[in-house]
Amino acid sequence: MTSTGTERQAHLADLLERARAGEAGALDDIVRELTPLLWHVTRAQGLDAADAADAVQTTWLELLRALHEIRSPHALTAWLVTAAKRESWRVQRQRRQTVAADTDDEQPDPRPEAAEHLIADERRRLLWNHVQALPGRCRELLRIVAMVDRPDYTQVAAALGMPHGSIGPTRGRCLTKLRDALLADPRWSR
Amino acid sequence: MSESQPLDAADFDLLDQIRDLHETVDPMPADLVERSLFALASRQLAAEIARLQAEQPVAARSTEHTRTLTFEAHSLTIMVTLTEAGRGRLRVDGWLAPAAPLRVELRRATGSQITTADEAGRFAFPEIEPGLGQLLVFRDHPHEPWIVTPAVAL
Numbered sequence: 001m002t003s004t005g006t007e008r009q010a011h012l013a014d015l016l017e018r019a020r021a022g023e024a025g026a027l028d029d030i031v032r033e034l035t036p037l038l039w040h041v042t043r044a045q046g047l048d049a050a051d052a053a054d055a056v057q058t059t060w061l062e063l064l065r066a067l068h069e070i071r072s073p074h075a076l077t078a079w080l081v082t083a084a085k086r087e088s089w090r091v092q093r094q095r096r097q098t099v100a101a102d103t104d105d106e107q108p109d110p111r112p113e114a115a116e117h118l119i120a121d122e123r124r125r126l127l128w129n130h131v132q133a134l135p136g137r138c139r140e141l142l143r144i145v146a147m148v149d150r151p152d153y154t155q156v157a158a159a160l161g162m163p164h165g166s167i168g169p170t171r172g173r174c175l176t177k178l179r180d181a182l183l184a185d186p187r188w189s190r
Numbered sequence: 191m192s193e194s195q196p197l198d199a200a201d202f203d204l205l206d207q208i209r210d211l212h213e214t215v216d217p218m219p220a221d222l223v224e225r226s227l228f229a230l231a232s233r234q235l236a237a238e239i240a241r242l243q244a245e246q247p248v249a250a251r252s253t254e255h256t257r258t259l260t261f262e263a264h265s266l267t268i269m270v271t272l273t274e275a276g277r278g279r280l281r282v283d284g285w286l287a288p289a290a291p292l293r294v295e296l297r298r299a300t301g302s303q304i305t306t307a308d309e310a311g312r313f314a315f316p317e318i319e320p321g322l323g324q325l326l327v328f329r330d331h332p333h334e335p336w337i338v339t340p341a342v343a344l
Contacts, residue, residue, distance in 0.1 A: 024233060031226050039218035053222050054242050057340040060226045061239045095244065115215040127204075128211050146209035150202065175201050176193045183191070 008033070008149055012073040020067055027067075031060060034077070037147045038084045044140040045088035051095070055087040062087070077148060078155040126188055130181050138174035228322050229341040232297055236326070236338035238263040261325065261339045268325060268337070272344060279317045280344060286311035286327065293328040295335070320344055 012033060018026035038059055042052035062083050063070075070076050119125045131139060141160055148156045157172075171179075182188045240261035261268040267287045275281040286292060289311030296303045296315050299322060307313040323344040329336035 027230065027233075028227055031230065032223055035223045035226055036213070036218050039222060040212055040216070043216055049219065053219055053225065054340055056222060057226050057229045058239055058241060060230055061236075061338065061340065064230060064233070065235055090241075094241075118215050119211065124207065124211060127207055128215070131208060131211070142205070142208055143212055146205040146212065153197070171191070171193055171195050171197055171201055173193055175197070175204065176191045178204065179191045179200070 006150075009073050009152070012076065016070070016073055016076055020070075027064075030076070034080060035060075037077070037144075038080060040147045041081055041084040041144050042088045044143040045085060045092065047088050047091055051091050052088075055084060055091055058087050059084045074152050074155040077152040078159040081144060081148070081156055082159045123188075126185070127182070130178060130185065130188075133181065134174060134177055138177060141172075141174050142178070225322060225341045228299065229324055229338075232324070232326065232335075232338070234326065234335050234338060236335040238265060238337050240266065240268055240325075240337050240339045242340055242342060259342060263337050266327065266337050268327065268339065270325070275317050278320065280320055282315040282318055282344070284313045284315075284325075286313070290329075292336075295326040295328070297324040297326060298322070318344065 012030065015026045015029050015033070019030055035056060038056045039052060042055040042059075043049075047055060059080060063080065066079065066083075070079050116125060116128065119128055131142065134142070144160060145153065145156065240263035243260040243262055255274050257272045259270045259272070261270070269285045269287070271283045273281045273283070282296065284294065284307070286294075286307050289307075289309065291307050291309055291311075293304065293306050294313045296305075296318065298318070300319070303315050303318070305313050305315060321344060322341045324341045325337075325339040326335040327337040328334075
């Protein structure tokens with residue numbers, strides 16, 4: 001995964017340069033590569049599927065206007081994550097004007113119990129349950145960071161307000177909590 | 191376990207597993223890439239992006255199937271009503287607010303239809319095939335749209 005992540009970065013850097021030079025196919029390839037990340041960013045903000053899909057599209061339309069400002073693939077990923085979050089907040093603010101929604105940070109992801117049935121493997125289900133037991137902000141952060149290629153961690157982590165050291169992102173509060181919880185679970189450690 | 195340590199192999203392994211879980215539990219819709227590509231395909235830099243508002247419920251006043259879509263930008267609201275026009279086709283009636291006689295383009299995968307709104311801001315595309323569509327509204331420049339909408343399934 002580390003080497004494929006690095007290769008993907010080189011590929012994205014090349015695509016970004018060509019897209020900035022106006023090559024239409026290059027921008028399309030960027031959309032194919034990074035739409036899954038944006039889907040998970042918008043869903044992690046609590047948008048329903050239809051709103052999330054619209055927010056992803058709007059983020060791409062926004063990118064079209066900002067392309068000339070973005071110089072590196074790391075900056076591209078961080079820019080997209082930030083823009084997709086901002087777009088999700090905008091949608092949520094608007095939805096709250098029509099529907100009285102609670103803003104509880106600890107609200108679980110939609111249908112966590114349904115999700116559990118989709119995970120056949122017992123160990124994976126255990127990990128899923130531990131992730132779901134984390135505070136809302138941690139679930140969101142880990143979901144986004146997990147979708148990002150490793151070379152992008154530093155800039156994306158910074159964009160998400162995650163602390164990072166001089167070399168790269170540190171483990172931080174959320175991963176530490178998760179690892180502590182897994183260590184304390186005899187079913188995980190075995 | 192210390193928070194200030196750099197990420198190690200076990201962290202990366204957990205993150206890979208979390209990624210995998212989310213892709214299993216909540217995969218992105220199959221058509222999301224296609225819709226995003228369609229929305230970008232015009233490569234038109236618009237001054238403003240109009241967002242799709244929550245879809246209105248089906249109108250109860252008539253038996254015909256009606257959908258109303260509202261797109262909102264800072265400077266303009268575009269309302270569009272879709273009605274069945276027979277033989278599987280749709281009629282699109284639109285309204286620009288504030289009203290202005292502007293050129294409106296409906297981009298489809300198969301090409302574009304162009305019309306001009308009247309003084310009351312009303313425009314129509316009498317017969318279209320169902321499928322993805324994107325609206326562009328032109329004001330100051332003949333080639334650069336003032337407003338674009340995301341691509342929506344019509």
